[in-house]
Amino acid sequence: MQKLFLVSTGPGHSDFLTTATRNAIDEVSDIVGYGLYLDLLDHLVKEKVCHTTNLGEEIDRAALALNLASEGKATALVSSGDVGIYAMASVVFELMERQELNGESYPHWGDVEVRVVPGISAMQAASSRVGALLGHDFCTISLSNLLTPWQTIEKRIHSAGQGDFVVSFYNPVSKKRDWQLDRAVEILLEYRPAATPAILARNVTRPTERIQQLSLSEIRGENVDMFTLVSVGNSESRRFTTSRGSYIYTPRGYSGKL
Numbered sequence: 001m002q003k004l005f006l007v008s009t010g011p012g013h014s015d016f017l018t019t020a021t022r023n024a025i026d027e028v029s030d031i032v033g034y035g036l037y038l039d040l041l042d043h044l045v046k047e048k049v050c051h052t053t054n055l056g057e058e059i060d061r062a063a064l065a066l067n068l069a070s071e072g073k074a075t076a077l078v079s080s081g082d083v084g085i086y087a088m089a090s091v092v093f094e095l096m097e098r099q100e101l102n103g104e105s106y107p108h109w110g111d112v113e114v115r116v117v118p119g120i121s122a123m124q125a126a127s128s129r130v131g132a133l134l135g136h137d138f139c140t141i142s143l144s145n146l147l148t149p150w151q152t153i154e155k156r157i158h159s160a161g162q163g164d165f166v167v168s169f170y171n172p173v174s175k176k177r178d179w180q181l182d183r184a185v186e187i188l189l190e191y192r193p194a195a196t197p198a199i200l201a202r203n204v205t206r207p208t209e210r211i212q213q214l215s216l217s218e219i220r221g222e223n224v225d226m227f228t229l230v231s232v233g234n235s236e237s238r239r240f241t242t243s244r245g246s247y248i249y250t251p252r253g254y255s256g257k258l
């Protein structure tokens with residue numbers, strides 16, 4: 001059987017690896033992934049043939065995983081967070097569909113059974129660290145304009161603002177992209193108050209985790225890097241403090257019923 005698992009490894013700490021992910025890894029002989037993610041899997045992949053590729057080599061990584069599976073090696077392609085969210089799953093399906101449309105036959109990726117194993121995405125882990133920021137309708141927007149035109153991204157930020165969605169910004173900043181987050185904040189400020197609660201969640205669940213609570217108008221791109229998720233509440237999100245901590249949540253509207 002030609003089998004390819006697209007496996008989610010969660011935000012970082014092994015406590016957030018699901019049993020489904022562990023079972024999928026158990027079933028395969030070969031693992032494909034970005035080197036750093038495979039290091040994080042440590043003992044789980046020790047007995048496997050590991051094929052590491054570099055960051056930015058997504059197409060090669062997806063093609064390698066499909067080729068290994070086509071050759072009859074049960075294979076897992078691993079991605080951090082959820083493999084279906086800004087990650088490898090859609091790259092694999094894009095390659096498979098293109099091959100089907102082009103009628104190419106060898107190696108025939110269409111013979112591979114693909115199973116997607118979901119996981120915990122950075123936005124869920126980040127929201128849980130402060131309370132329940134994602135408590136009501138939310139959306140995610142990637143600020144990477146390497147593959148998506150900036151005009152499209154701006155349109156989506158305006159729509160999120162108009163719809164009053166809680167917004168999680170993935171890929172907020174990188175060495176080559178240093179202005180996009182500041183512009184996104186400027187746009188959201190057209191729709192919601194400056195004091196709207198927000199978080200900068202860096203390396204969530206990893207040893208260097210840092211969670212910062214702040215207001216929308218205090219977000220600065222210069223304080224953020226590519227290991228950070230930025231989430232901004234909607235116009236009703238609230239912050240409150242008890243003797244044990246400071247929480248942010250987005251109400252679901254129960255206050256009238258309490």
Ligand SMILES: C[S@@+](CC[C@H](N)C(=O)[O-])C[C@H]1O[C@@H](n2cnc3c(N)ncnc32)[C@H](O)[C@@H]1O
Nearest residue numbers: 011081082087121122170171203204226228229
């Ligand atoms: C290419 S996306 C991958 C998203 C991933 N598939 C997920 O579901 O979380 C990379 C971006 O996700 C966010 N991210 C992923 N893991 C994170 C973590 N542990 N802590 C904070 N942000 C994270 C950052 O915004 C980073 O730039």
